[in-house]
Amino acid sequence: MESILNILFSGVFHASTLFLVAAGLQVVFGVQKVFNLACGSFYALGAYVGIVVVKSFVAGGFPTPLFIVPLIGAGLLLGFIIGPIVERGLIKFVYGRDETFQLLLTFAIVMMIEDVIKFIWGTSPQTTGGIDLIYGRLNLFGATVPVYNLIVILCSLIIAALIGYILLSTKFGRIIRATAEKKEMGEALGINMKMVYIKVFTLGTVLGTLGGALVIPATAVVSEMGVELIVLAFAVVVIGGLGSMKGAFIGALAVGVLKSIAISTFPELEMLTIYIIVIAVLMIKPQGLFGGGKV
Amino acid sequence: MMSLKSTKAFILIVIGLLLLGFPLVASQYVSYLMLTFFAYAIMVLGLNLLFGYTGLLSFGHAFFMAVGAYTAAFLTGKFSILCMEVIIVIAVIISSALAALIGLVCVRYIKIYFAMLTLAFGMLFYSFLLKFYYLTGGDEGMRVLQPHLLGFNLSEIPKMQFLTGNYYFYCFFIFVLLVFVMWKIVSSPFGLCLKAIRDNPEKAEYLGINVKRYRWYAFIISGAYAAIGGVLLGSAIGHVDPGLTYWTHSGTLVFMTLLGGFGNFFGPLIGGAVYIFLQDKVMSLTTYWRFIFGAILAFLVIVAPGGIAGVISSLVKKEKSIE
Amino acid sequence: MAILSASDLRKYYREFCALDGVSFQINEGEFVSIIGPNGAGKTTLINVLTGLLTPNTGKVFYKDKEITGIGPEKLSKMGVARSFQLVNIFPNFTVLEFLMVSVVSRLGKGTNFYSSLLRDQKVTREALEVARLFGLDEKKEVLAKNLPQGDKKMLDVASAFALHPEVILLDEPTSGVSTSDKNKIMETLVSASKEIGIKSIIQVEHDMDIVFSFSDRIIALHQGKILSDSTPAEIEKNEEVVCTVVGQKECFKIFRTLMDRER
Numbered sequence: 001m002e003s004i005l006n007i008l009f010s011g012v013f014h015a016s017t018l019f020l021v022a023a024g025l026q027v028v029f030g031v032q033k034v035f036n037l038a039c040g041s042f043y044a045l046g047a048y049v050g051i052v053v054v055k056s057f058v059a060g061g062f063p064t065p066l067f068i069v070p071l072i073g074a075g076l077l078l079g080f081i082i083g084p085i086v087e088r089g090l091i092k093f094v095y096g097r098d099e100t101f102q103l104l105l106t107f108a109i110v111m112m113i114e115d116v117i118k119f120i121w122g123t124s125p126q127t128t129g130g131i132d133l134i135y136g137r138l139n140l141f142g143a144t145v146p147v148y149n150l151i152v153i154l155c156s157l158i159i160a161a162l163i164g165y166i167l168l169s170t171k172f173g174r175i176i177r178a179t180a181e182k183k184e185m186g187e188a189l190g191i192n193m194k195m196v197y198i199k200v201f202t203l204g205t206v207l208g209t210l211g212g213a214l215v216i217p218a219t220a221v222v223s224e225m226g227v228e229l230i231v232l233a234f235a236v237v238v239i240g241g242l243g244s245m246k247g248a249f250i251g252a253l254a255v256g257v258l259k260s261i262a263i264s265t266f267p268e269l270e271m272l273t274i275y276i277i278v279i280a281v282l283m284i285k286p287q288g289l290f291g292g293g294k295v
Numbered sequence: 296m297m298s299l300k301s302t303k304a305f306i307l308i309v310i311g312l313l314l315l316g317f318p319l320v321a322s323q324y325v326s327y328l329m330l331t332f333f334a335y336a337i338m339v340l341g342l343n344l345l346f347g348y349t350g351l352l353s354f355g356h357a358f359f360m361a362v363g364a365y366t367a368a369f370l371t372g373k374f375s376i377l378c379m380e381v382i383i384v385i386a387v388i389i390s391s392a393l394a395a396l397i398g399l400v401c402v403r404y405i406k407i408y409f410a411m412l413t414l415a416f417g418m419l420f421y422s423f424l425l426k427f428y429y430l431t432g433g434d435e436g437m438r439v440l441q442p443h444l445l446g447f448n449l450s451e452i453p454k455m456q457f458l459t460g461n462y463y464f465y466c467f468f469i470f471v472l473l474v475f476v477m478w479k480i481v482s483s484p485f486g487l488c489l490k491a492i493r494d495n496p497e498k499a500e501y502l503g504i505n506v507k508r509y510r511w512y513a514f515i516i517s518g519a520y521a522a523i524g525g526v527l528l529g530s531a532i533g534h535v536d537p538g539l540t541y542w543t544h545s546g547t548l549v550f551m552t553l554l555g556g557f558g559n560f561f562g563p564l565i566g567g568a569v570y571i572f573l574q575d576k577v578m579s580l581t582t583y584w585r586f587i588f589g590a591i592l593a594f595l596v597i598v599a600p601g602g603i604a605g606v607i608s609s610l611v612k613k614e615k616s617i618e
Numbered sequence: 619m620a621i622l623s624a625s626d627l628r629k630y631y632r633e634f635c636a637l638d639g640v641s642f643q644i645n646e647g648e649f650v651s652i653i654g655p656n657g658a659g660k661t662t663l664i665n666v667l668t669g670l671l672t673p674n675t676g677k678v679f680y681k682d683k684e685i686t687g688i689g690p691e692k693l694s695k696m697g698v699a700r701s702f703q704l705v706n707i708f709p710n711f712t713v714l715e716f717l718m719v720s721v722v723s724r725l726g727k728g729t730n731f732y733s734s735l736l737r738d739q740k741v742t743r744e745a746l747e748v749a750r751l752f753g754l755d756e757k758k759e760v761l762a763k764n765l766p767q768g769d770k771k772m773l774d775v776a777s778a779f780a781l782h783p784e785v786i787l788l789d790e791p792t793s794g795v796s797t798s799d800k801n802k803i804m805e806t807l808v809s810a811s812k813e814i815g816i817k818s819i820i821q822v823e824h825d826m827d828i829v830f831s832f833s834d835r836i837i838a839l840h841q842g843k844i845l846s847d848s849t850p851a852e853i854e855k856n857e858e859v860v861c862t863v864v865g866q867k868e869c870f871k872i873f874r875t876l877m878d879r880e881r
Contacts, residue, residue, distance in 0.1 A: 035407050093597040099406045100352040104553065105596045107546050111589030119583055227543060231418050234411050242407075271422040275415050282412055283400055484722040484741070485731035491719045494708040501668075501706075502777060503694040503723035512729070 005143035007260045013149040013218070015256025016156035017043075017211040021229060022236040022248040023163060024207030030180035030243040031200045033099065034091060037106040037230055039208045041113035042082065044226030046075050046212025048121050051221055053213075054128050065135065067217075068151065075213030079206030087201040095197070110227065117223060127220045152214050159207075160249055167245060176200060180243055231271075232259070235278045241287050250289055314467060318459050326459035327531070332571050333466040334528035339552045339563035340477050341520025346549065347557035348481060349513040350493030351405070354545045355413030358420050359518040361540035362390045363525025364439070365424070365431070368535045371440035379442040379465070379530070386522045394518030395511070402510040405496075414542045424537035436536030439529045458531060466527050473520065474564075480516065481560060489513055493558075550592055556604025565603050620681070621646045621818050622667070622698070622785050627676035629662055629842075636662040637673065638842035644785070649808075649819045651829040654839035660822045661703065663839065664789050667820075668700045669693045680785070694723070699783035701775040703790040703822070709763035713754050716762055716773055717745035720780030745780065751810040752776040768795055772803070779810055786811070788821040792828060800825060804832055 025039045053074040054067050086109065094102045135147035167173035175196055178189070212225075236255050240247025255274060262270040318326045342356045366386040370376040376385075401412045424431045431437065441450055441457065444465045449457055480486055488509055491499040496506050529535045538544065547570075555566020577584040599606055622644040629637040636659045644650055654660050665671040667678055672687030679685065680698055690700075708716055718735065721744045722728055735741065749755040752772050757765065762773060775791055791807060792800040811819055823829050829836060830850045838845040838853070846853060 035411075090593055090597070097600075100410065101596050101600060103352065103354075103407065103410055104549065105593055107549075108589045108592035108596065110543075111546075111585045111592065113589075115583040115586035115589070119586075231414070231542070234415070238411070272419065272426065275419040275422065278415050279400065279412070279419070282404070282408070282415075479734070480731045482734050482736065483731045484718075484727040484733070484735050484738070485729055487715065487719060487722060487735055488728045490711070491708055494710055495706065497690075498706045498708060498777075499719070501690040501694060501700065502720050503691055503781060504719070504728060505691050509728070512731075 003143055005141055006145070007264050008257060009140070009143055009145045009149065010263075011257030011260030012153055012253065013256070014259055015252040015254075016153045017215040018229075018232060018236055018256050019156055019249055019252035020159065020207045020211030020214070021233050022240070022252050023160070023245060024204035024211075025233055025237060026240075026243060026245055026248045027163075027176065027207075028201055028204035029237075031176055032091070032095060032197055034094070034102045034106065035099070036204065037103060038086070038109040038113060038226075039204065039233055040229035041110050041117075041226040042079065042205050042208030043212035043215075043229050044117060044221070044223075045082065045113060046078055046209030047216045047221045047225060048117055048126070048212075049074050049078050049209070050213035050216045051126050051128055054217065068148075071213050071217070072155070072210065075210035076206055078213075079209035080202060082209070083202030083205035084198050086205065087198050091201060092194075092197065110230075113226065114223070117226075121223075123223050125220045125222045128217050146218070148217055152218075155214060159210075163245060172196075172199070232274070235274050238278050239281050239289065241289055244289075247289055311471070315464075318463050323455050323459050326463055327455075328571055328575055330458060330463060330466055330531045331528060332568050333470040334524045334531065335548070335551065335571060336524075336564050336567045337470060337473050337527065338521045338524035339548055339555075339567050340473060341517035341524070342548050342552050343557055343560075343563040344477065344480070344489070344520070345513050345517040346552055347559070347562070348486065348493060349489045349510055350496075351402075351510060351513070352410045352549065353413040353514075353517075354410045354542055354549070355415070355417035356517070356521055356548045357542075357544040358413070358417040358540050359390045359394060359521035360525035360528070360544075360548075361417075361420060361424075361535070361537075362386070362393060362518075363522030364529030364535040364539055365437070365525075366390075366522070367442070367526045367529040368437040368439045371442060371530075372438055377440065377443045377448075378446065379444050379526075382442060382530075383469075383523055383526050386526045387519045390518045390522030391515050394515040398511045398514035398518075402507050402514060414545065417540050417542050417545055420540045421537050421542075424540065431537075434537055436534055439533050439535060441533070442530055462531065466531075469523070469527065473523065477520070478560065485509070485512070550588070552602075553592070553595055553600070554602050556602030556607075559602070559604040559608070562602050562604035569603065619646050620644065620679075622820070623679045624663075624667065625677045625679070627663070627666055627673045627678070629659075629666060629671065629673045635842050637666065637676075640676070640839070640842070640844055642837055642844065642847055644818050644820060646817045648834045649832055650821070650835045650837060651833040652820065652822045652837045652839055653824070653826070653829055654845075657841075658839040659842040660839055661789065664700065664787055664822060668698065668787055694781055694783065697784040698787070699778040699781045699785075700787040701778045701789060701791060703793060705767070705770045705774050707762045707770055707774055709761070711762050712759050713749060713762065713765070713773060714742070714745055714758040716777055717748050717780050718742070720748075720777045721745050724781050748776050748780040748810075748814075751779070751813055752806060768799065768803075771795065772806075775807065776810075779814055779816070782814055782816075784817045786816050786819055788819065788823075790822055790824065792823065792825060797825075800828055801831075804828055808832065 021039050021043050024042070025036055028034055028036050050071050053070050057067050057070050058064055090105060090109065094105050135151070137144050137146050138150065167177060175191055179196070232255060236248060236251035238251070239254050240249070240251025258274060258277065259270060262273045266273075314329070317329055338356065338360050342353065345351050345353055345356075363386040366389055367382050370382050370385060376382065397416050401409055401416075404412060425434055428434075443449070444461060449461055452461065488499070488504050491502070491504060492506050492509055500506050525539070551566040551570045552563040553566065554570055555564060556562025574584060574588070577587055581587070595602065601608070620643040623642065625641050627637045627640040628635070640659075640663060652660050652663065662671065666673050669678075669685060669688045669690055669692070677684055677686045680696055683696070685693060685696065685698070708719070711719070718741050721741045722735075725741065727741070746755055746758065749758055752775070754769065754772060754776060757769065762770065765773065771791070771794065775788065778786055788807070792803055795803060807819070833850055835847070835849055836853055837847045
């Protein structure tokens with residue numbers, strides 16, 4: 001049994017990448033009311049592309065410790081490219097339609113991306129060969145934490161702060177919050193909703209791909225990771241509350257730490273515990289900790 | 296010119312006869328595929344009651360199918376209960392009980408939350424099946440031994456012949472029976488209330504319909520249907536594994552329902568048949584069938600949400616207005 | 619005998635007070651109109667009376683049973699039905715199917731999942747009967763969403779009537795209807811009520827001609843409080859009430875109508 005601090009740090013690390021994906025999920029749901037099942041697929045894409053980028057970077061003879069720069073860059077770039085394509089190409093056709101149809105469309109995207117990944121990268125797991133350890137480990141309060149993990153946690157915190165800033169202090173953020181509150185607001189205020197939708201969806205996608213990119217130095221990429229992640233992301237959203245950024249943060253922390261605890265204490269019950277908690281939260285407080293609105 | 300009603304009846308009888316005579320003309324492989332069709336058709340009939348008629352999209356329908364399938368595996372493998380009828384009845388009892396419990400939780404929610412809750416339950420079962428591998432065989436699954444049909448032990452017959460012969464007809468008759476029962480349900484006052492709940496739950500409430508309770512009933516019936524489908528499928532394949540309850544398998548069931556046309560009685564049956572045979576065809580051409588099917592689903596959602604049945608009925612309407 | 623009564627109802631939306639101590643009694647056989655300017659709390663009152671909203675304080679009684687906040691489903695089973703200001707229908711149902719829902723619910727056949735609805739003579743007959751009362755029997759196979767607006771409204775109201783309630787609450791039954799048709803609709807409603815055996819009708823209504831022509835009693839609501847609760851004749855005498863409640867323009871119209879009647 002690992003020390004509690006190790007578990008905690010590991011949990012926070014999981015939570016960081018989970019937060020990014022969940023935040024992407026939340027912002028898209030908040031504005032467009034689309035629950036994007038494909039957020040996990042974007043995460044997976046980010047991971048796969050991340051591996052390619054890291055490997056080429058190292059093979060290209062560049063200084064290895066700098067791998068994190070192109071990694072983040074790739075994660076961002078990928079999202080900026082895919083986001084608008086998926087939004088304009090598919091998602092925009094189902095705005096205003098029944099929520100269940102929107103869900104099904106995102107499911108279709110999941111299926112397609114699954115095979116795109118298979119086509120490009122095959123089905124065997126891939127890793128970066130432990131490149132994250134290049135930063136070494138740190139001894140913090142008696143726990144040994146890979147420095148890379150800390151970097152990722154820091155990145156997520158920065159992004160969380162950025163998101164908070166955008167939401168609270170910029171015009172774009174105000175628009176997001178207004179439309180999340182009342183859908184017709186945006187149009188009523190004469191704002192070009194089309195651009196808003198594209199931007200928001202792209203933001204959500206970028207968060208997803210970035211999350212995937214950041215996680216791969218520390219884990220292996222497997223072809224099912226996108227499909228598995230959605231359930232965790234859903235757990236985060238349920239616990240934190242659908243549509244709430246604060247909820248994504250707290251929910252991610254909760255799920256990340258829970259996952260970590262479960263892995264080291266009762267590995268058999270890892271996912272089981274999470275699902276049970278999801279169901280329990282849904283029964284006791286369906287809006288989650290910070291969510292609002294009808295369920 | 297025959298009336299619409301007798302045309303429909305005529306078509307049904309012809310299809311029924313075709314299905315009955317299928318094994319005599321088609322190859323063993325195709326007949327085997329038809330077996331899976333019967334099983335899936337029963338499952339989507341149940342899903343359609345929930346989704347098409349009551350308006351609740353479940354992403355965990357495969358859960359009940361897996362319950363049925365694993366029941367068959369347990370009963371035949373661990374308890375040596377080989378009587379098919381008993382297996383089916385027990386599977387229905389177990390899945391109905393589970394549906395009643397899970398339904399109590401789920402029907403309080405609608406739309407996305409309902410979909411995701413059912414997804415969560417399905418995945419809960421998945422992890423359960425994986426983790427308790429000493430009980431369930433883990434990701435290798437369990438075998439389903441060949442059951443006795445109507446009391447007859449037919450294990451001397453070669454497997455493929457059994458499947459495409461005796462078992463085929465058995466499944467066919469169960470299928471027809473269940474279609475008939477579902478038809479009764481859907482055209483009953485209960486069915487009308489379900490449709491009302493789908494169209495406008497608030498108004499239904501005002502007309503004295505206990506919306507939550509009726510959704511619960513629909514949930515239980517759909518679960519029972521899925522379980523029967525699971526028993527038939529498991530017995531046909533001879534093997535069950537946790538993948539049966541993975542959420543994407545539930546997604547497949549929804550896909551089939553949508554493909555054929557949800558809310559339409561025969562839609563899902565058409566959808567099931569098309570999906571199974573199309574998948575078989577596409578899989579033989581490329582391993583990237585998921586991409587193609589994903590694209591089909593996207594197309595369906597965006598352009599033709601009424602599915603195949605929707606397209607057919609709008610064509611029929613066009614013809615009628617031309618006349 | 620009091621069939622529906624409200625006792626000291628208060629309802630707040632955050633700081634805004636929608637109902638501020640509303641109490642009244644409706645007796646059997648009465649046709650009561652609730653009037654008041656927009657924002658006076660009329661729809662909130664109906665929502666509270668029909669159990670959709672729970673008041674912060676106060677109670678609602680149906681006969682002698684308390685029904686505060688019991689919810690629409692239980693309420694309609696007890697004998698109280700309502701129609702909606704904004705048409706609330708089952709868009710994909712035919713007129714006949716729509717009315718059959720009410721009949722099925724009333725006859726308790728909702729859980730009957732084994733017998734054929736189409737062959738159920740009783741249900742079909744009773745649904746057709748209601749359709750006839752509302753002039754919709756010719757259109758029985760028309761889909762609700764394809765009906766003209768006025769018919770949709772009638773269908774909504776008819777489905778409430780088909781429940782054979784003892785009390786019916788109508789939320790602006792003639793809104794969106796042209797003035798020439800309003801009287802006809804009201805007469806349809808009144809005669810249908812008699813045929814079905816509805817004991818009391820409560821309506822929220824803006825058109826003062828209708829209100830004064832059909833009501834036994836008028837309750838005037840203003841800023842969440844009852845301004846007056848009296849018969850049309852008594853209100854005529856109380857000018858202040860009328861003008862506050864209906865505004866200047868309507869005021870002239872009313873007194874013109876009343877003066878015309880006196881001639």
